[in-house]
Amino acid sequence: MSSTPTRSSLAALTLGAIGVVYGDIGTSPLYTLKEVFLPATGVALNPANLIGATSVIVWALMLVVTLKYVILILRADNRGEGGALALTALAAQAVQGRPALRRGLLLLGLFGATLFYGDSVITPAISVMGAIEGLEVATPALKPYVLPISVAILVALFFVQRFGTAAVGRVFGPVIVLWFGVLAAIGVVHIVHEPRILAALNPWQAWVFLSERGWHLFAAVGAIVLALTGAEALYADMGHFGARPIRLAWTGLVFPSLALNYLGQGALLMGDPSALENPFFRLFPAPLVLPMVALAALAAVIASQAVISGAYSMTRQAILLGFLPRLTLHHTSAAEAGQIYVPAVNWALLAGVIGAVLLFGSSSALAGAYGIAVTLTMFITTVLTYFVIRNGWRLPAALAVGATAFFLAVDALLVAGCAIKFLDGGWFPLVLGLGLFLLMSTWARGRELLMASLRQDGLALEPFIESLALGGAHRAARTAVYAVADPSLVPQALLHNLKHNQVLHETNIILNVAFHDSPVVPADERVAVTALAPGFWRVQVHYGFMESPDVPAALALCNAHGLAVSPFETSYFLSRETVVPTPGRGMTHWRERLFAALSRNASGVARFFRLPDNAVVELGTRVQI
Structure with missing residues (x-):
């Protein structure tokens, strides 16, 4: 990736980054704020809590996504590439002279990579179901059709993977730009009607909200973390677009649009608490609900496509690094080497996604399973980044330890918030991740034993x-x-x-x-x-x-x-x-x-x-x- 792209190529890369990188985090407003005020979280629906919860969401996006990923971690590129395995390789290189530590970091990074597959199962399920549930807002009579329509869309999505993503990819950017534009516009409309919600821009409101939760803090954080899912995609897709387009897309469009929409949902709920049944779709007047369901479904498919393609790329990396056996890879583009299709991974993901939809049955139930894999990956990323900035970049120990300790504290709070949802579904991505970790570590160790036997004889x-x-x-x-x-x-x-x-x-x-x-x-x-x-x-x-x-x-x-x-x-x-x-x-x-x-x-x-x-x-x- 050129470090000094032309203005036209920078615009094209930024548009592509909006479409591919931010599809996942861009669909979080479909379900996040609704989950914060469920009875299980113990958060009462009143103006003070609406301001506080919205403030936590906005400042979580600022600290975790902007400060940690956009400003810091995008600098930790492995010759232009990012992602769990690229960062693991970079950390392992930084401690090359310490074999025991190097092996430990490789295993830690491998576990982080396996959690990505758990995310690749949950993201399509919750995104598509969250979008199709908008039909219930249009008319409750359509509620019985939400599940079969969601399954049909997901099956179709996985069946078209064999044809490659080049043609679909060209429309990703414009569709997601439209999506974010709509998020921002409807948010502004409701903020104008209830400007009290702008108090959420004060970080003190976030602190007050969290400090007043007591033991319910973790339940509230476990719901709020849904706004951050997809943050890892910024780093994972750096090799496709480069750090600068990803930064421009986030600061210029994505973050402002998300913040305005969450503020708009908070403003709506301040004036109409009954809208909690589905605050996102209740933002829109009745004639626009069905068009928004269609746009949301398209955005959800794009978000799903991003993690599915990421799973293919992760699989190829794992094979070449010796963590998986050789699998059949189909190259779907003669021009782009990165566009591949892995049939075994595709059908395994489809089985997992359909299983998740049928097992949980709704986006609210899936929210219990969502988040823990992502937050654990964030925690592992922070740990690996420490060794890169301290041993690789040779930055002062005080700076490396201070930055790492701050982000580890934030990540630990997010992990704890999701951990309490373990019995409500959080076990699902962890079981997937641990199963894959066992498989990958067995393959890597088996190859070592095989090579030792061949050398001996x-x-x-x-x-x-x-x-x-x-x-x-x-x-x-x-x-x-x-x-x-x-x-x-x-x-x-x-x-x-x-x-x-x-x-x-x-x-x-x-x-x-x-x-x-x-x-x-x-x-x-x-x-x-x-x-x-x-x-x-x-x-x-x-x-x-x-x-x-x-x-x-x-x-x-x-x-x-x-x-x-x-x-x-x-x-x-x-x-x-x-x-x-x-x-x-x-x-x-x-x-x-x-x-x-x-x-x-x-x-x-x-x-x-x-x-x-x-x-x-x-x-x-x-x-x-």
Whole structure:
């Protein structure tokens, strides 16, 4: 991303950021203020509490989103990329010399990343249901149709994912700009009728409201935190748009519109407490309710699309960083490498979303499940950022500790507010996150054990090549590429080829693909070529965790290093390891069986590395762990 975009490109990027980044937080006014005054929170509906609660929402947006994310965390970019895994990699680099701490930060960041999937399930469910529930305001007779209409919209949303988001993406920005414009305009209308609500702009009102809650403080905060869901998207989508467009979009449109709408809802409730049944849609006169339901539904779909696309990107990052097995990835755009579709993730998310809708049944019930995953992610982000600014940026300890302590205190209050909703649904995203964490950590540990077993039983490459120089094996006039995880060992496929076919190729390439904890590897560092012996070469291909591997394209770059690789005279020999769980070694036996099952069902190496189907030979081997 250019650091000095032109005025036209900056405008386009800002428009795109409004559409993609802010869809989630932009739909929070559909349900937030209503949840604050539910009986469970213990907050009475009166003018003083309306001013105080609205003040807390506005100043929470100011402190958490503006100060923490927009001003501070957007500076912690990993070569232009953001998000949980990018920040984790950055923190791990900052403590490179402390292995135990580095491993702890990696596990913490991994847990934060798994919570994103919980958010990817809850966000589509609550956003779409919150929008469709506006039909009840238009006419109570439509209430029975809210659930089936919501399910139908969500099923359709996931079924169209395979076609890519490029066409839909072009309308994201203008639609969400219209959405925020409407939020601001209707808010101003009601503020004019009840200007007393403007007292909420005084932060003292927020302090008074919180200090008077007593033990009900956490219940109130647990509802108010709904206004902040989607804040992580600012950081996660930085690589798509850059920090400056995201900042401009927030300060120029999104934050003012949200603040005005929350103030407008507070003003409405001061004059008409009966509007609490659905204060958002009651802002509008009856003839505009149905059009607003349609616009809200479209905004909710856009908000859902953002987290669904984010789940695809997160999955690819996790695969390349070694936390997930290879999954089938479909590239839906020839121009944009970042636009991908992951069928397994898509259908798993659809099952989770429909399950959440049917299990909870309404946006109010879903609000109990919403928030805890997001606030825990915010807490983890703050912890990881400390190591970046202290160990990576080398800022003074007093500044790093002071800033971290302040934001950790805020995050801890938000987490505590959501934790009391654990039995009301907060368990749902946590169970999803913990399940994924177990799966990812099992895969990462299993790969470590597998590599250790292969190294223990493997042969050193260079002495083996020297022994082949004595002759004896027939040479085939083609190029053989042997993909290996450890380039210092003899590939199992090469041993099988010699043992069963008694043949060597004229040119033999020992290929290793390395994935790094930086998002992108420069093109001039893509390949490293080393001549080992006549007819033998070692080629290492480097990718970042935001890149899609393409081995044939990378091998074409070897021509500049003195190694000509003809795509029509090249065969790819792959080793497919069958994992055999062994009691008493490595992990517990059930985790080894889980790893073996994941390994069996992983997508093939050939498809993952974009190898030509008619040039691949797979040879199997059994490995005990």
